[in-house]
Amino acid sequence: MSSESFSPSRVSSDEEPVYEMANVVKKYGTEELIEYLRSKDLKLTESHFEILRKEKITGPAFLEQTKEDFRSIGLTLGPATVLANVITDLKTSNTPKSNTGLVYVFVDNSNLFIEGKYTVGRIEQAGNFDYQRNSYQLNQLYIDHGRLLSTVLKGRRIGSNSVIVGSRPPPNDSLWDRIRNQGYGVIVYDRIANKEKKADMELGLCIADAVYSKDPGLVLIVAGDGDYSPAINRALHHSWKVEVWFWSSGISGDLMRNSIFFLDNFYRHFTYAYGQDPAGRNYILEITDGETLAKWNDDEVMECFDSLEFFGWWFRKEGPTIYLYFDNKTNSRKAKSWVESNHPDVKVWEIEKRKSWSE
Structure with a gap:
């Protein structure tokens, strides 16, 4: 075999997975082997080679x-020990490690949000109609990243830091409490305007960092861009498992060869809309009691909709007062019963017609 095919520059640790090196070395001739050993800076001399x-x-x-x-072929103890250690390292690293089952989560937040506005808008028939995409676009959509994390983990153990690239979740997002309760932190990379590809590369590098620095587990990526295929393929090559979670309408065909979970089936658990007087939702619950509601954040409101498996839409008015919106009376009354049962200290009023905010 020629040195052109297996020169040391082609098998450096930057280009070849470590656990494959023993298989690569097996293909070396004598000169290729010597060049490989020389490149490792083992403090050997030409006389040893x-x-x-x-x-x-x-x-x-x-x-x-x-x-x-x-030793038997004339090498002294020092060089003989060095070469024996090289062989041990090659054979040890060539044994694939067992999968830990830990889940490492990587989220392309902008990708998730942009496609989510169309998918949820289409399913809920809400928002403005985008004639170019022939779909509703729900610009009032919000994502609860903590609930998203719980949805995709499905009770599995998270490994090390989750990584989010894109818009930074607000301080009151339940993500922070959910991660903190598991004893981990979140690495958030803000996406720079007009630098989409740079942010995609950042997330891909974060995946690669986990693959090379951790024992094999599960890479769970919430994204639909085909640009992540190289990082995913590298993870699979290193005995990792891979899951892709994304909206059905926005996922690249390059990612469809992996285990796919469509967020369309779970969106009510982690998305909601915020804004007053939405069209088509004529059944309203008005929740009042200043002292109690003043302590509520979005997670308390989301808990009502999530528990009932309804898509959440609400608006908070100064007072404080919270309005919950529904498209039918049955759901409105179920929510009223839930709120009264779980929060008996608040007052809940049913409004069956659109209410003017000037009243």
Whole structure:
């Protein structure tokens, strides 16, 4: 085999997975093996390499040697020990590690949000109609990242830091409490305007960092861009499992070869709309009691909709007063019963007609 095919520059640790190196070394001839050992800066001299050359030690033969074998062909104790350790490292790293089952989550937040506005808008038939895409676009959509995390984890253990690239979740998003309760932190990279590809590359590098620095687990990516295929393929190559979670209408065909979970089936658990007087939602619950509601954040309101598996839409008015919106009386009354049962200290009023905000 020629040195052109297997020169050391082609098998550096930057380009070849570590656990494949023993298989690569097996293909070396004597000169290729010597060049490989020389590139590792083992403090060996030309006289040591000359012994290997004289004995015609090729890659396959090299991997079968012991320290005693190297001593028997004329190498002194120091170089013999160094070469024996190289062989041990190659054989150890060539054994695939068992999968830990830990889940490492990577979210392209802008990708998630942009496609989510169309998918949820289409399902809920809400928002403005985009004639170019022939779909509703729900610009009032919000994402609760903490509930998203719980949805995709499905009770599994999270491994190390979750990574979000894109718009920074607000301080009151339940993401922070959910991550903190599990003893981990979140790494958030803000997406720079007009730098979409740069942010995609950042997330891809974060995936690669986990793959190379952690024992194999599960890469769970919430994104639909085909640009993530190289990072995903690298993870699979290193004995990792991969799941892709995204909206059905926005996922690249390049990602469809992986385990796919469509967020369309789960959106009520982690998305909601915020804004007053939405069209088509004529059944309203008005919740009042200043002292109690003043302590509520979005998570308390979301809990009502999530528990009932309704898509949440609400608006908070100064007072404080919260309005919950529904498209039918049955759902409105179910929500009223839920609020009264779980929060008996608040007052809930049913409004069956659109109410003027000037009243």
